[in-house]
Amino acid sequence: MIELIDVHKTFGDNAVLRGVNLIVPKGESMVIIGGSGTGKSVTIKCVLGLITPDSGTIKVNGQDVTKADRDEFLTHFGMLFQGGALFDSLHVWENVAFRLLRGRLKRPREEAREIAIEKLRRVGLKSSVADQFPAELSGGMQKRVGLARAIAAEPDIIFFDEPTTGLDPIMAGVINELIREIVVEMGATAVTITHDMSSVRAIADDVAMLHDGVIQWTGPVSDLDSCNDPYVTQFVNGRAEGPIEAVR
Amino acid sequence: MIGAVASLGHATLAAIAALGRIALFAASTLRHMFTPPFYPREFGNALLTIGWFSLPVVGMTAIFTGAALALQIYAGGSRFNAESVVPQIVAIGMVRELGPVLGGLMVAARVASSIAAEIGTMKVTEQIDALVTLSTNPMKYLTAPRVLAATLTLPVLVAVGDTIGIMGGYLVGITRLDFNSATYLQNTVNFLEPWDIGSGLVKGAVFGFLIALMGCYFGMHSARGAQGVGAATKAAVVAASVLILASNYLLTEAFFAA
Numbered sequence: 001m002i003e004l005i006d007v008h009k010t011f012g013d014n015a016v017l018r019g020v021n022l023i024v025p026k027g028e029s030m031v032i033i034g035g036s037g038t039g040k041s042v043t044i045k046c047v048l049g050l051i052t053p054d055s056g057t058i059k060v061n062g063q064d065v066t067k068a069d070r071d072e073f074l075t076h077f078g079m080l081f082q083g084g085a086l087f088d089s090l091h092v093w094e095n096v097a098f099r100l101l102r103g104r105l106k107r108p109r110e111e112a113r114e115i116a117i118e119k120l121r122r123v124g125l126k127s128s129v130a131d132q133f134p135a136e137l138s139g140g141m142q143k144r145v146g147l148a149r150a151i152a153a154e155p156d157i158i159f160f161d162e163p164t165t166g167l168d169p170i171m172a173g174v175i176n177e178l179i180r181e182i183v184v185e186m187g188a189t190a191v192t193i194t195h196d197m198s199s200v201r202a203i204a205d206d207v208a209m210l211h212d213g214v215i216q217w218t219g220p221v222s223d224l225d226s227c228n229d230p231y232v233t234q235f236v237n238g239r240a241e242g243p244i245e246a247v248r
Numbered sequence: 249m250i251g252a253v254a255s256l257g258h259a260t261l262a263a264i265a266a267l268g269r270i271a272l273f274a275a276s277t278l279r280h281m282f283t284p285p286f287y288p289r290e291f292g293n294a295l296l297t298i299g300w301f302s303l304p305v306v307g308m309t310a311i312f313t314g315a316a317l318a319l320q321i322y323a324g325g326s327r328f329n330a331e332s333v334v335p336q337i338v339a340i341g342m343v344r345e346l347g348p349v350l351g352g353l354m355v356a357a358r359v360a361s362s363i364a365a366e367i368g369t370m371k372v373t374e375q376i377d378a379l380v381t382l383s384t385n386p387m388k389y390l391t392a393p394r395v396l397a398a399t400l401t402l403p404v405l406v407a408v409g410d411t412i413g414i415m416g417g418y419l420v421g422i423t424r425l426d427f428n429s430a431t432y433l434q435n436t437v438n439f440l441e442p443w444d445i446g447s448g449l450v451k452g453a454v455f456g457f458l459i460a461l462m463g464c465y466f467g468m469h470s471a472r473g474a475q476g477v478g479a480a481t482k483a484a485v486v487a488a489s490v491l492i493l494a495s496n497y498l499l500t501e502a503f504f505a506a
Contacts, residue, residue, distance in 0.1 A: 050377050074383040085378035087370075089293075099382050103285065149382075 001026045002047060002157065002189065007056030009042055016042050017053070018213030024206075026061075029183050029190040031200045031221070033235060034210035035244060040193035041082075043210065044159045047191075048077060060157070071104060078150035078188075082162040084142040086134035092145050093130035096120060099153045119148040123178055140171040147175070151182055158183065160192040164199050176202035197236060200224070209235065211244060273465050280385070280392040290393040298359050298394070298460070299401030303408065305358055306351045310409035313346050314338060314416025322425050334425065335435040338417035343440065343448045344504075347410040349496050352455035355402065356488040360463040363394055364484035367467025368477035376468070386468070395460040402456025403449040410448060447503045454499065455492045462488040
């Protein structure tokens, strides 16, 4: 379970998080929605320790993340970055098996390669892709490789940062389905941040709406269309008029 | 008037803060160079890209510098009948100063820029964040191997550059200035003392450390976007070049001041 309690984060004069409170139950798929620049990425980067919050508490499985053994703590996580964040200088299989080639999960190179190829197959890529470099792949294939890397070490918790950004609708649908399948299959806790409503409906068990630095609404995805929260209604229906100011 | 003084104060404080950040970064780099985990594959790649692939540029710089130096010393020496000192001055000039400094500057242009651009691009494309989420410390994985490799390979490059530079002077000496081949070589070997060569190699190690450190520092602190990476690359080369020249003076003072 992931708990964020009154988390604040300010960059210069810009207060991005102003008291975020959120609970993601174990094994659930939570999708955080909200407009661009509302702090969705900052929220998950705070959980991962990539950004240090100014105040508030973040707990993972009951343990305060600031007091955890960093290496051990991160072995529980997998993350799919918005742009893939694949290492250009490494082959695709070395990207996928990165964690299995070094550190406390290190294993023989051949074994790591086999696991990488199996994970590539799991995300729908042929084994011939393994020896290519990331720059040789299309955007959709890079997302799949990023997904394979996120799941390679069988993490308990997986974060997906804008998983369908930059993809055509068909490829976005494929990635959404893959994410849903993998999360269910692994029984992992998943947190996805997106403003793509098709992703929300495909991936989410629960949805949280982040706006003005706080969680405005949270509830099951089935309540998304029937809820009366004006922020959610405006966002889901893509209206310019409403409490969320639209910059024209 | 007050505005000008305030601007000067701000600039001074910013410069001191930047120096402090670089000093902390250097201290952190040194700590990570000698504490596990180590990444031998990254270190091997860095040795290859920083050392081996810099050989042509260092060699070309050295041979032309040595050749030009021989012509200048001959022309200058002839004004007071001292043309015969060409082998000795070429040798000492190359091994003490020109070999390490020009080699260092050429490697700074080639290596500090490529390290800053590579790490800066990794930063703006979230690859550094990805390293952290994969339980890998970027200072250990990216910075420590590059700085260690540059510190170890620059003395080797300087030694190669010294040799090629002296050879450049020798070729000009025997083909254009009518020196006897055996006498030229004998004068060179007899004149040089071990510390002449050793001091140049020590300078090379210091320059190597500074070059890779600047590349890594500015890459890690690159601002967002292509413009940020471009600015980081330029700053890395400028800072590395200035530090090479400044530290060369300080080391020369320390080694040879009367």
